[in-house]
Every structure is written in structure tokens, then in C-alpha cells.
Amino acid sequence: MKKELIELQINGRSYELAIEPSKLLLDTLRQDLQLTGSKRGCDDSSCGACTVLEDGIPMLSCTMLAASCEGQEITTIEGVSEHGSLAAIQKAYGDWGGAQCGFCTPGFIMTVKHLLAENPEPTEDEIRNALSGNLCRCTGYSQMYQAIKAAIDAEQKGSAAVSAAR
Amino acid sequence: MTKDFSIIGKRIAMVDAAGKTSGAGKYTDDLSLPGMLVGKILHSPYPHARMKRIDTTRAEKLDGVVAVATGKDAPNTYGILPVGHDERALAVDKVRYVGDNVACVAALDEATADRALELIDVEYELLPAYFDPEKAMKAETDLIHDNKPHNIEKDYHHVFGDPEKGFAEADHVAEARFIANEVTHAAMEPHSTLAALEIDSQTGKPGRLTVWSSTQVPYYLQHKLSLVLEMPMSQIRVIKPLVGGGFGGKSEVIPLEIIAAIAARKTRAPVKITYTREEVFWAHRGRPRTIIDLKTGVKNDGRITAVKARVVQDGGAYCSYGVVTILYSGALLGALYDIPNIQYDGYRVLTNKPACGAMRGHGTVNVRFAFESQLDELAAKLEVDPAVIRRRNLLQPPCVTINGLRVQSYGLPECIDRVVERSGWKHRKGKLTRGRGLGIACSHYVSGAANSIIRSDMPHSTVNIKIDRDGGVVVYTGAAEIGQGSDTMTAQIAAEVLGCSLSRVKVVAADTDLTPIDIGSYSSRVTFMAGNATLRAAEEVKKQIALAAAKKMNCAVEELVFRDDGVFNSKSINVGAGVPPVQAPGGDERGRSSPHRSQDQASVSGRVEGQILRGSLQQQRNEEGPKDFMTFEEAVVAAIDFHGALAGTGSYAPPPEARGGKFKGAGVGPSPAYSYSAQVAEVTVDEDTGEVIVHKVWAAHDCGRALNPVSVEGQIIGSVWMGMGQALTEEMVWKDGLLMNPGLLEYRSPSSVESPEVEPIIVESIDPEGPFGAKECSEGSLAATIPAIANAIYDAVGIRLREAPFTPERVLAALRAKKNAKLLDLTEGIDPTAPERFREHGGALWFKGKGPERHASDPARRTEQA
Ligand code: FES
């Protein structure tokens, strides 16, 4: 298949790429842009390891054509860290055992980012429902809930500190 | 040894956590090399067939195809066990399961490789195939392997004590058949291998081979590659990048690992092969379907008098770990309870399905399900509390069991007490509302096998440590981090022994060129064995530092204490109470400090900013005369000046007393230490739909000592959760050798909404030989979950489920049988040839029309005919 030129907005940068129109966003990220943080865990859109945010909405990048993402802002796990250091949710996942082998972690973190953006104080049931599209085979999910709660606390403390400083 | 540790026992983030949470960490499939080709494997569409002819010319001519490898490119046989060398990377004469490996295309891109696979012509002569182990055992002709009569891979017949007498003495005997269906690891990372040959700069010929692979056993991979490729091991370098979960599925050499190397050799270019999820299911090596005929005798007081088990395992087409699996199933009847008489007959049978191998709880899980269910049944018959009957059969350690297993530390009694207490067992058991129930069960597991697969006197783990002048500690270990926390454990032990902060320690792991031999991450051996080797290596280096420091400090070596990034003279400084004279503020910003730490601990784990302080400090100290304290760096510099270099080595081999008896098959089962688990599960059963919901599992696990409680709890929860999957939903469904559910959705690995709360309870029995008393914590808890749930279902609705998983179909069938109602045929009218349950698809083969014939009402077939 002939390649075509497309332009993608990823993590705040724009990239011009020549790719086949049939190429998936996941493969484009991993192979053409070396953004290998998004993972492929399945053949049938069942695992969520490839989750990215498209204009803030979590999407399975293995189900989207890269060419169809022109004009949207894509955020991958590589775009989550803030100012070169871990975001609260990333740190919390490490501290609380939310990541064991870590293969599912990028997908989960993208999902959680969206959850917290929509609903800053989710109940445990809401967390469970939000995470149910992502599979993890190591953790049994429990420690992820602790991590998410810790991240919420850290964010709140952080913003409290910011407003106190003002 | 002081009880008061500075790093051991603390809740810390894994040392590699940030790489995983930031997406920066590299797994094998994340790697690429210039000029890299993509490899794709052609799999057999038939379960049992002779290959009469294979023609690759059409595929080779396709634009973009660089080479096509077939069996004759590397026909040597291999297998993980020395007694089981029955596999070839690519088939030569025969294929033995749907998914067996036939050829490999190396091409410029994936799409081309996929197209080329269609162009390979293979002529097969179909052979009768065997899918049921009990039928396969009766076969006389068309054997799966010619040298295995009746398709029996291996059978063992063990008698310990006098089982007949034991049963004669029993007041009650229970006997039943239990079945546990086939399950698989389903680690989230599909297997991946990248292989590259260096081109010799003088001869231009392919030289050394480097293989990056998702493996739990880099050393075994190096060994098998050497066998198949006929290259010396020294010419092969195996590197293990991050691994996205193993659970046993990567604990042996998987065909793609060798095929990638064959293709790289043939194309003289780097070749990467990554399995699709469906291929992972074909590669499998999971827990075999197991048929257990179990008989247990007890006295009226609940004491077990004898156990007899006949176990048949549906092993699939190759040996894999099979001989070990069938031995574990028998051996680990012992070492949990005191059983005076045991008879065991185990059969590992070959069938035309993907090979089964090692999976979390290797060999013990299914038999434990049967045993703990039967014990519950007997308790009910005797009207003894199920928790009490378990307490009546405890071992009295230190002891050696009737089948030769040495038990030293034994936290089982405490595990039982803790879950009974936490779950409110005494006042809630049997008193919950209708449909809701509690069940208890126990399990155990080895902390590494006392005898390695390859029998030799080689140490099982060796670790090197090197320290540089600025106090940077580098630990070289062959142990394979697969997400369980192996690297973190190594760093913690080294830092604790050397009294330095964790951030000083860098772990270089699992690279056969750099790291000494470690036999890998399987049978829960890493903490115990690699941990002990690390401990010894660190002790050796510490001795050298102490020698130099004692000289400088004018005191005896024995008076020195290493702690808080310093070396103290214990005579003049009260370590622990006193704060080291030098303390620089500033946190460890590498994601290693933990929210659980108090401020005190944060400063304890040493924050001397070495680089900045070194010069001025040294000068200051030099001027000060005799010292009672040196910083870690000063001591290191002194030691390097004194010895010329600072390095140490430690190794571990299990002691002879722990290696078991002398009978045939005695080598499997013995371990230097066993972990213990007791669990209570709370479930509800919907009597209309047959659906079982697990609300909560209380799981107490004796891990010896919890080196890092966050990780220990994570392992306990993960094991319990995986056990729950096997208990309720997970099952590989076969139809004529074709897997009906080769995807994560249909395989039904539980998601967050289907996962119960698990309360992990750590029990520390402090093993006399474990590193700081630690034992395994990653596998032992899995086995108890299944019977705990089965027993809870009995408590809830009074049915005994003897076949796992306990799907709504099976639960309903049992409920109806109890009421003498007619059996419901849930698949009625859907597909008369389907297995008991209707499934959506049989994967890519079916999709391509290569699977078994479709049912007449299948819409896909109607379109074909139209
Ligand atoms: S790769 Fe599994 S859902 Fe996208």
C-alpha cells in the first residue's frame, strides 16, 4: 500500500509522518515514533494495554487508524510525566504496588488520568468500573485502588499547598 | 543479628518502578535494531499429521521476503528437561498439535511476512489424533512420540508407610474423582524475541549471537540455543529486558526464541518475532487438565490416617516440564499436614494439544483443590469445624515427612488462626443468610527446588558485587526480574548488609555476558537462593571494607557496625540511638522513597550526597585523628586503597539435608524451605443463575520474613486472584484439538469488576536458612483459593463441586442434581458438535476456514455457501 503523509499531534508536539493509510495508531506510535510506552497485549481489543487519550478521552490505539487521528491531540504515557518528573499517579503506582511487571501500567495510567479528570473523588465502585476495560494479570487490581487514592491525596495536598502559597 | 533493620522489612517502591510507570522501561518488543526484520511463524492447522512435503519457493519469491526457515535449518531436538528432549524449533517430520511450528518467514515488514505464510505449500498426511488423556493412554498405534508407548510420557508409583493399614484403621473414608480443567498463564506481555548475529569484522562471517528475550530463564535459554544451533555457549549472549509477567509461561525455552535465532542466522540480519495473543495461547505451557481420584481416611477425631491419589495429567504434545509436574503433584501431598501413609500413582499423558508446562503453583494446585475439598467433606461428616480438622493434622517441625521432605519453619498454625480471627469464622461460619457461605483451605509451596533440572553440583545462584570509589554498589545477578520484585529484593539485601542506602545500589541482572549463572525465576526460588547468594557476596565485600576501616579506626573488626551509610565503632557510638555525625538533607528523588516511611526512616536510609561531600569530608576527617565513625565512602576508599579493588562473590546451593530421599523421583518436591498459606473465602451463590460471586478472601501467608511488605502483599493478592480465576471463570475449551477461546475476553481472565477484595495477612516464621529468614511468597497462596471457594459454595448451598472452574453451568447442574431435577442442556439447539459450552470463535485458523467444520447454522458458513 502506498504511504501517505499525515500530521499527528502527540504529547504537545506535532509530527509529520509517511505511513500506510491502513496503519494503526498503536503501530505508528511504537514503530514510527519509537513511543513504545503504549503496549500491545492482545489481538482483539480486549486488554487495554494500548490505551491513549484522544482529546482527553481514553481510546484503544489498536483500534484506530493513525490517519484518522489527524487534528486530534493524542496523549500517550510518555506525555504524562510533568516537567521531567513523575506525575502523582505514576509515583503512587510505584509506591503502592500498583505496577508489578508494569506491562499493563501505561494503559491503566491513561485510564485513571481520564477518570480523575472527570471525577476527582471517585468511590471504589466507580474506580472498579472505570478500570474494567483494562486487564492486569499480576496485581489482582487491589493495590491499584490504594495507589489511586494516594494519588488523589497527593494531588489535593499539592493543590492545597499551591493555593496556600498564593 | 539485630532485629532492627534499616531497609529490610520496609515498604518501598520497586527499584525499577519509575521505568514502568513512565513508559520508559523497555520490554523485548520495544527494542529494535537497524536493518531489523520481522519474523512470522507458520503453524500447523492439524492436530496430528506427517509432513510429506514442504515447499517454500513461492514464499521466498515474494517481494520483501528475505528468507524462509524450515525444520532442516536446525533439526536438533531440545526440551527444558534433560529427559524430555522431544521438541524441534520447526517441525521436521511431524506436527503434533494445532499451532505446532512449521516454518518461519523473515521479511521487511509484518504484512509481507503474513502474506508469505500463505504461499508456503505443505502437504500433510493426517494421523489419528488424541485429545482425551484417558483414551490416549489406551492407544497402541499412531503414537504421538514413537518412543512413548501408550502415549504415557512418564508414570510414577510411590508408596510411603502402609496405606492399606492406614485405611483399615480409619473411621471414615472418602473417595471421589475431581477434575480441574486446563488453565494458562496469560501474562499480559506476549512472548517476544529479538536475535542478532554480529558479523565478524575479519572474516565477514556471522559470529556471536545476541538474543533479547522475554524469558524467566536466561541461562537455560543460552544452554538450549547452544544445543540447537551447535554454537558454544560462550558465543551466545542472552539478555532479558523487562518482562511483562511470566507465571511459568516463560520459564522454559519457547519455540519463538530459537526460531528467531535460526532466522537471524539464515538472513544475517536481526530478526524480531513477537507472538500474537493467539500464538501465546498455542505456545501455552500452562496447567494441565488434571483428573484426580482421591481417597482419604480419617479417625473420628479428624486425624488423617492415609491418602491415596491417582492423578492423570493431560500434558499436551511434548514433555515440557511434565515429568516434574507429575512428581510435584505427588510429592507435595506431604509437607503441609502430617500424613503417615501415602500412595501415589501419577500419569503424565501425551495428547495432540499444545504442551502444558509449569504454571504458578506448579503441580500442586489441582491436587490441593481435590485434597482440601475432600478434607472439608470429611470434616462435615465428622461434624468437626473445618478449621479445627486442619489444626489436628499439623506437622511437628523440625521434621522430615514420610516422603522425605525436610520442614524447618512452619507458620501454618498461625496462618489458620489469623484467617479464622480476621474472617470472624467462629461466629459467622454456617450462620450467614441462605446462599452465602464461608470456606477455608490451606496450601504450601517450595522456596525453590533443592535439586536443579540439570543435575550437577553447580550452585543454583551466584552473585558478584563491585564497589567503586564513590561508594556506588553494583550487584551482578543472573536472577530474572519478571515483575515479582527480584531486582528490588537483591538491592535491599545488598544495602542492608552493607549498611548503605538503597539509592547507592545498582542491579545489573540477567545478561549472560555480565552476570554469573543463576538458573532463573521459577519454582519461587529467587528470594531464597539468589537472595542468599547476594547476602553472601555482600558479606564478603563488607569483610574487606571492615578490615580496612578497622585499621583506620584503630579498633577490632568485630566492633564495627555498618549502618546508615556509615561505619561505626559500636563501642563508642550507640548505634540506633545516636545519629551519625554526618547527615545531609535531601531526598532520594528516584522514586524510591516511600509514603509509608516516617521522616526518621527517610533520613536513616542514608542521604549522604556523596559527590559533593567527598572531598571536604575526607579532608576534615583526615585532620581529626582517630575516628569512631567513617562514612561509607571513606570506608570504601580505604578498602580500595588497602586491597587494590573491592569486589566479592557469593553463591548458594541447597544443603544436602534438604535434597530429599533416594527413591526414583525423589528429586522433585524437596526444597530448603516451604511457604504456608491459609485462606477463608466468602461467597454468594445465585441459585437461579448458578453464578458464584466471591466477596472477600482473607489470605494469611507465611513468607518467613517479609523483605518488602508491599511486594509480599502484592504477590499474595495476585496469587489469590489468579486462583479465583481458575476457580470461577478461566478454562481452555477445546474442540478437536482446536482452542475455542484463544483471546483474553473468551478465556475470561477476571477484570476489576469481577475481582474480590483480598486481605493479605503476612505471617513471619523466620526460616533458619532463608536470607534474613525469608521464604517464597509468590506461588504458595494460589492453590488454597480454589478449594476455599469450593468449600464456601458448599457452606452456602450444600453442593460439592468436583470440577473446576465452577461456572454457572456446573453450579446449576449440581444444584439440579441435588434436587433430582432434570439436567439442563444449555448448549441445546446451538451446535450439537460444540463442547459443553458455546464459544464465539476458534481464532485465526477458524477465521481462515482451516478449523473444524462449522455448524450448519453458523452465519459464516452460510455466507461461504452463498
Ligand atoms: S492491544 Fe489489547 S486492547 Fe489494544
Ligand code: FES
Ligand atoms: S502489572 Fe503485570 S500485568 Fe499488570
